[in-house]
Structures are given as structure tokens and as C-alpha cells.
Amino acid sequence: MENSIGRRRFLSGGAVAGAAALGATAVSVAKQAQADELPEIKWHLTSGFPNNLDTIYGGAVVMADALRAMTGGKFDIQVFQAGELVPGGQALDAVKDGTVEIAHTCGYYFVGKDPAFALGSAIPFGLNSRLQNAWLYHGGGNEAYDDFLSAYNLTGRPGGNTGVQMGGWFRKEIKSLADLKGVKMRIAGVAGEVMSRLGAVSVVLPGGEIYPALERGTIDAAEWVGPYDDEKLGFYQIAPYYYYPAYWEGGLTIHFYINKDKYAALPDAYKAALDTACKAANINMQALYDVKNKDAIRSLVGKGAQLRPLPRDVMDAAYKTAFELYDEYSTKSPAWGKMYPGWKKFRQEAMEWFRVAEYTYDSYNYAAQAAGK
Numbered sequence: 165m166e167n168s169i170g171r172r173r174f175l176s177g178g179a180v181a182g183a184a185a186l187g188a189t190a191v192s193v194a195k196q197a198q199a200d201e202l203p204e205i206k207w208h209l210t211s212g213f214p215n216n217l218d219t220i221y222g223g224a225v226v227m228a229d230a231l232r233a234m235t236g237g238k239f240d241i242q243v244f245q246a247g248e249l250v251p252g253g254q255a256l257d258a259v260k261d262g263t264v265e266i267a268h269t270c271g272y273y274f275v276g277k278d279p280a281f282a283l284g285s286a287i288p289f290g291l292n293s294r295l296q297n298a299w300l301y302h303g304g305g306n307e308a309y310d311d312f313l314s315a316y317n318l319t320g321r322p323g324g325n326t327g328v329q330m331g332g333w334f335r336k337e338i339k340s341l342a343d344l345k346g347v348k349m350r351i352a353g354v355a356g357e358v359m360s361r362l363g364a365v366s367v368v369l370p371g372g373e374i375y376p377a378l379e380r381g382t383i384d385a386a387e388w389v390g391p392y393d394d395e396k397l398g399f400y401q402i403a404p405y406y407y408y409p410a411y412w413e414g415g416l417t418i419h420f421y422i423n424k425d426k427y428a429a430l431p432d433a434y435k436a437a438l439d440t441a442c443k444a445a446n447i448n449m450q451a452l453y454d455v456k457n458k459d460a461i462r463s464l465v466g467k468g469a470q471l472r473p474l475p476r477d478v479m480d481a482a483y484k485t486a487f488e489l490y491d492e493y494s495t496k497s498p499a500w501g502k503m504y505p506g507w508k509k510f511r512q513e514a515m516e517w518f519r520v521a522e523y524t525y526d527s528y529n530y531a532a533q534a535a536g537k
Contacts, residue, residue, distance in 0.1 A: 287355075311502075324448075
């Protein structure tokens with residue numbers, strides 16, 4: 165469990181900046197709290213992550229600290245790491261049933277319930293982080309996802325993004341699609357099904373169990389997030405080949421899943437404060453990852469990690485397989501069938517725009533930098 169010192173550290177690392185950017189909300193809530201004598205409310209949050217993964221776990225701490233600051237401490241959410249209150253795989257059920265009021269975790273962990281859970285977080289060849297935010301906040305995504313979540317007595321708020329992730333650590337080099345055959349890989353969500361159809365054997369493991377499984381040879385490869393977290397977990401010591409990109413996570417959104425009834429019962433001022441704190445956490449997480457990953461990737465290469473792009477035939481086969489799978493989901497999952505067409509239309513139109521300016525700008529800069537200019 166994170167202590168108050170740890171919380172203050174996360175706050176100073178980014179939540180204050182996020183809350184300040186939305187200062188009008190903080191002032192408004194504080195004034196209303198004084199004027200209306202709003203009640204003291206204490207909630208419990210179960211994270212899907214261990215607290216040693218400070219950036220992804222820290223998203224919940226950033227949110228809770230910002231919320232506490234905006235409400236003068238009257239709305240207090242205590243953050244617990246995965247397994248302290250309930251196992252990570254039971255987080256959504258715990259929120260649904262009211263055992264805890266809120267969870268901070270990845271929707272795609274729960275595709276066993278319905279593949280539509282993944283649409284709010286990340287699916288193979290999906291949206292990058294900017295487009296994820298665009299779709300969720302202003303492209304109808306939040307509304308569509310909340311409509312789906314309501315069947316589980318949940319409401320969701322984006323609570324962090326990792327950016328494009330790395331494609332994982334492999335004991336042996338992958339030179340072509342044929343080399344994936346029989347490879348036992350820790351990989352979660354819809355991506356696990358895609359990899360299985362490409363010949364690999366997908367294995368679902370929580371973050372804390374990946375290193376021991378690699379060490380014992382129970383798995384041959386594993387993906388987690390990116391350089392900063394991966395270095396902390398030590399995968400490079402066992403599986404030296406580090407592939408990119410994670411075609412399955414172009415912009416993973418971690419969500420705050422909130423008990424719908426508990427949220428509805430909040431005073432309007434607290435709803436506004438909670439929504440604002442979630443936005444602060446969402447912005448803060450990727451900014452932290454972008455700073456930390458640039459240093460960690462250099463460190464990993466210095467320790468012997470061998471960077472490799474995923475072979476083109478792997479990417480092509482995965483792309484084809486993924487969109488065939490999405491068509492299957494449309495016939496099997498009513499929720500997916502309802503949400504996916506709007507998501508796909510947004511993806512198509514947004515990518516057309518991004519190719520015009522964003523892609524050409526980035527491509528030129530990267531090529532110039534690589535050429536030493």
C-alpha cells in the first residue's frame with residue numbers, strides 16, 4: 165500500500181500541474197464545498213498493477229491526490245495495489261458488486277467477459293494515444309463505452325495512456341512468421357487471440373509473474389509496456405531480443421472503472437472534481453512515460469538488449485488476422501457489433517487526416533535526426 169509520502173511524490177511529479185491546468189474546476193469545487201458543506205466521502209480503489217511499477221500504478225495516486233486537493237480532503241480515495249483488496253482479475257466484479265467503489269486497470273484484461281471491453285483500451289492496429297483521446301473525449305467513444313459498461317453497473321473514465329508499446333522480449337530471434345510457431349508468449353487481450361492464430365501459444369500472466377516464468381522457461385517471450393517498466397522487471401537478463409512495435413497497443417488507455425450507483429450518488433461538485441482528476445491522471449501518465457522511456461531505451465541497449473523490428477510478414481499476417489477477428493466479434497458480441505462500426509469509421513477518417521500533416525512532419529524529422537542533421 166502506498167504511503168502518504170509516496171502519494172506526495174506522485175503529486176509533485178505531475179498531478180499539481182494537471183490540476184492547475186484545470187484550476188477553475190478546483191476553485192469552483194472548493195467554494196461549493198465550503199458553501200454547501202459537502203459531505204466527507206471515503207472510497208477504496210483497487211489497482212490492476214503492483215506499486216513498484218510507479219508510472220502505471222501511479223496514475224491512480226495522481227488522480228486521488230488531485231481529487232483530495234480539489235475538495236479540501238473531503239473526497240478521499242485510498243489506493244491499493246493489485247491483490248491487496250482483490251486479485252487483479254476480480255477488479256471489475258468487485259466494483260460492479262460494490263466491494264470497492266473504483267478500479268484502475270485495463271479493459272482488455274476482461275475480454276473473457278466480452279471482447280467489447282478491449283475497444284475502450286486497445287486492440288491490434290487500433291488508435292494511437294492522441295486518437296484514443298480524441299475518440300474517447302470528443303468522438304463518441306466515452307458515450308459508447310459507458311453504454312456498454314452500464315450493463316455491468318460501471319461507468320468509465322480514461323485514466324492514463326502508455327503511448328505505443330514495445331513488441332516484447334524473445335529468447336530467440338524472430339526472423340519471419342514461421343519463427344512464431346510454438347512460441348509460448350505472455351500476451352493479454354485480443355492480441356493473445358491474434359498471436360494464437362499466427363501459431364504462437366498465448367499465455368496470460370500478471371506483471372509480477374512474468375520474470376519467474378521466463379526464468380523457468382515456462383514461457384519463451386513476453387510483452388509488458390515499454391522500456392522504463394520492462395527494465396525494472398528485468399526481462400533483458402533472460403530474453404535479449406527486444407521487438408517493436410506492439411501492433412496490439414498503439415495507444416493503450418487505462419481506465420478508472422467506477423461503480424455506477426456510487427458515482428450517481430455523488431454531489432455534482434464531486435462528480436466534476438473526480439472527472440477533472442481523472443483527466444489530470446490521463447495526461448500525466450503519458451508525459452511521464454515519454455520522459456522515462458527515452459532514457460530507459462538507451463540504458464537497455466547498453467545492457468545488451470538487441471532491438472529488432474517485427475518482421476513485415478508478421479505485421480501483415482497480424483493485420484489481416486485482426487480485422488477478420490473483428491468481423492467475427494461483430495456476429496458473436498452484440499456490444500462489439502454496436503460499438504465497432506463507429507470506432508472503425510472514426511479510425512479511417514482520423515488516419516486519413518493524420519497522414520496529411522502528422523505523419524509527414526514526424527517522418528521528415530525522424531529521418532533528418534537519424535541522418536545526423
